[in-house]
Amino acid sequence: MGEPTERRKFQRRRTERDRLPIMTKVSYSLGTAVDMWGLWMYAAVAFAVFNLYLGVPTWMVGLALTLIRIFDAIVDPLVGWLSDNLRSEWGRRRPFILIAGILSGLGLPILFLVSPSWVGIKFLGLSAVFWYMLFSNMVYIPIISSFTVPYYSLGAEMSPDYEERTSIMSYRSVAQKISELANFYALRFTNLAWFLIPGTAQKNTLRGLQVYTSIFGVVMAVFAVIIFFRVKERYYAKVVVKIKRRISILSSFGATLKCVPFRKMMVVGIAFTLGTSMVGALGYYATVFYVAGGDKITGDNWQFWMGVAFMLGGLLGVPIHASLAHRIGKRRAVVIACLVGICGYGGSWFLYTPEIIWLQTIASGLMGMSAASLWMLHSSIGADIIDHDELHTQERREGSFTACASYILKLGNSLGYYFSGLILTWSGFTWKLKVQAPETIFWIRFSLASLPVAGLIIAIIFVLRMRITKEKAEDNRRRLEDRRGRV
Numbered sequence: 001m002g003e004p005t006e007r008r009k010f011q012r013r014r015t016e017r018d019r020l021p022i023m024t025k026v027s028y029s030l031g032t033a034v035d036m037w038g039l040w041m042y043a044a045v046a047f048a049v050f051n052l053y054l055g056v057p058t059w060m061v062g063l064a065l066t067l068i069r070i071f072d073a074i075v076d077p078l079v080g081w082l083s084d085n086l087r088s089e090w091g092r093r094r095p096f097i098l099i100a101g102i103l104s105g106l107g108l109p110i111l112f113l114v115s116p117s118w119v120g121i122k123f124l125g126l127s128a129v130f131w132y133m134l135f136s137n138m139v140y141i142p143i144i145s146s147f148t149v150p151y152y153s154l155g156a157e158m159s160p161d162y163e164e165r166t167s168i169m170s171y172r173s174v175a176q177k178i179s180e181l182a183n184f185y186a187l188r189f190t191n192l193a194w195f196l197i198p199g200t201a202q203k204n205t206l207r208g209l210q211v212y213t214s215i216f217g218v219v220m221a222v223f224a225v226i227i228f229f230r231v232k233e234r235y236y237a238k239v240v241v242k243i244k245r246r247i248s249i250l251s252s253f254g255a256t257l258k259c260v261p262f263r264k265m266m267v268v269g270i271a272f273t274l275g276t277s278m279v280g281a282l283g284y285y286a287t288v289f290y291v292a293g294g295d296k297i298t299g300d301n302w303q304f305w306m307g308v309a310f311m312l313g314g315l316l317g318v319p320i321h322a323s324l325a326h327r328i329g330k331r332r333a334v335v336i337a338c339l340v341g342i343c344g345y346g347g348s349w350f351l352y353t354p355e356i357i358w359l360q361t362i363a364s365g366l367m368g369m370s371a372a373s374l375w376m377l378h379s380s381i382g383a384d385i386i387d388h389d390e391l392h393t394q395e396r397r398e399g400s401f402t403a404c405a406s407y408i409l410k411l412g413n414s415l416g417y418y419f420s421g422l423i424l425t426w427s428g429f430t431w432k433l434k435v436q437a438p439e440t441i442f443w444i445r446f447s448l449a450s451l452p453v454a455g456l457i458i459a460i461i462f463v464l465r466m467r468i469t470k471e472k473a474e475d476n477r478r479r480l481e482d483r484r485g486r487v
Contacts, residue, residue, distance in 0.1 A: 018161035025171040027230035028158065030223040031097065031151045032172050033179035037216045038104045038144040039072075042111055042137075044183040045209060047284065047420075049112070052296065053205040054119050056129050058429060062421015064133040072141045073410040079142075079149040080403025084396075091233035092399070093150035100146035101224020107143060108217035111136050112209045147224065149406060153398035156383040157234055160486075162473045163326060166380040170322045173376035177314030177368065184307020186212055187300040203297070255393055256404045261385045266405060267462040268334070269378055270412040275455020276345075276371070277416025282423065282448045283348075283364075290441050291354050294434035302357065306364040313365035314372030321373035325380070329470055334377045334463045338456045341370030345452040349445060374459075381466070384473040391476050423447050 046065055050056045079096075086092045113136075118128040158168055190208025197204055256262065287306065288299030317340070325333040344366025351363040386401055427443035429436060468476075 018159050018164050020159060020164065020168065024158075024231060025168055026175075027226055028155065028168070029171040029175035031101075031147075031227050032176040033182075034101055034104065034220045034223055035144075035148045035151065036176060036179045037182060037213075037220055038108060039148060040180075041108075041183045041186060041213070041216070045186050046133075048187055048300075049205055049209060050129060050133065054114075054116055054129055055432075056119060056127055058424040059421045060126065060130050061133075062418050062424075064130050065421075066415065066418035067134060068137045068141070069410045069413050071138060072145060073406065073408075075142050075145045076149055076403040076406040076410070077400075078403075079145045080153070080399035080401075080406075082399075083150045083153060084399035090228075093154040093233055094228050094231070096146050096150035097154070098224055098228040100143055100150075101227070102221040104140070104144040104147055105217040105220030105222075105224065107140055108220065109210055109213045111140060112206060112213060114206065116206065149399060149403050151227070152379070152406075153402040154231065154233065155379060156386050156398045156402070157396070158231070159234065160387070160477055160481075162384065162470055162477070165383045166322050166325050166330070166376070169376040169379045170318050172379070173318045173372045174315055176375075177311045177318070177372050180314075181307050181311045182216060184310065185304050188304040191297055191300055255395075256389075256397065256400045259385065259389050261388060261466050261468050262382075262401065262405075264462050264466045265378065265381060265385065266408050268459045268466075269405065269409050271455040271458035271462070272338075272341075272371075272374060272452075273409050273455075274412040274416050275452040276341075276367075277413045277420075282420060282444050285424065285429070286348075286352050286441075286444050286448055287360065289429075289436045290445065291352055291357055291360055293354060294436070302360070305358075305361055309361035309365040310368030310371075313368030313370075316365075317369030317373040318376055320369075321377060325377060330377050330381050330384075331463050331466060331469070334374060334381075335460050337370050337373035337377065338460045338463075340366055341374070341456045342453050344370055345456070346449055349449040352445065352448070370456075381468065384468050384476070387473065387476045387480060388468060391480055 043065060047058065047061055050061045050064075051058050083092055083096055086095065088095055114129055114132050118132065121128040123131055155168060155172060156165075159165055186209065187205070189212050190203055190205045192208070195204045195208040195211075196202070283306075284299070284303060287302055288294065288296055292299040292302060317337070321333045321337055324336060344363050347366065348360070348363040351359040353359055382401065382405065386396070386398055389401070390396055423443065427440045429440050429444070
């Protein structure tokens, strides 16, 4: 009786030592807003700005978003490698977070500094707007990636405790849902009277986005400064600085991809990402051209309320699934999150209806609950996988894992954007028509309701094949601390 009691006391003392102050977790969670606005706001509004407002064909917008994400995926591994190998008095991650966070915020409006007169100008047979989309992002993406990869790497090294990692990711997921609301509100912001073109019922969407991104860019810079001063790197002084050998970029990613649990979780992530990003734009088109009958202003307003529902679903889902992860394990909690997503996306066939327009918010809420919970648990499991890797390689390579995961997920995202444009083109969508053909509406709705469900089923299959349980993760930690001490 005495030995188990002492073991429980030791475990309780260790858990208390590993628990972070609430303000530290809140400060860290602010960084997800920089990622959300700097990387994903553009994708959220691209079809509305460049197709519906400027008239660039949907397939061309989809192609541009695909090439942008592919370039993004190529940049991430380089940033991860640089971050893993940096040694400075401020750590590995924080210098990147400070400098890149400020620059990415100040540079965000550049992505929308395009002129409507460029639409008719062609270069190599493609609109000048298409080329501006590509080249402006080729300048911006290395900057925002220099923030996001070190930022997410930092999250994996804030605590060695199995349960506390889920808590950290819970704070981050809640902050993500709140900040994501700004992406949904972006188009509604352009409906303000300031951006209405005099003498017409039309709005200047482009000018509205330029103002909007300028405001949020300043907030991004402020958040980066807060993270730099309020969040520390726990593993740096006790583990990382003792490793003098620099990790080569090729061996780093080769070793990362050899990690079997990591590969299985990447299939989970890419199955969810590919399925949902493939229809991300289609949800907006379904709202505007089916539910709202082609009224873009009404559609934009409902898109905002969809965003509110998505956020509330995420805020509700995160604590529920964090509690489930504590009770039944992280893998089973992921399965439940996927089942919620299947209900949301599959149910969109019935819930997106012009008869009762607000029903679509229920589908959006379920989608938000699934997405927030899945990515929270995906990140928490990822931190356990990094411990597993350290046990076998004797290296801490959070940056490599984060960048490699980002590469694979963004590749899936880029293909999803491309297929979105193809689906819209193949369905016969014409941006000049207020009322689309019935078969066009059918294929948009069918794709929205079916493709994510297929991805979520694949995610369930592979997460159940991932063998790092709570007991295994705690055993890995004990063996690591026996070898190199506590952090």
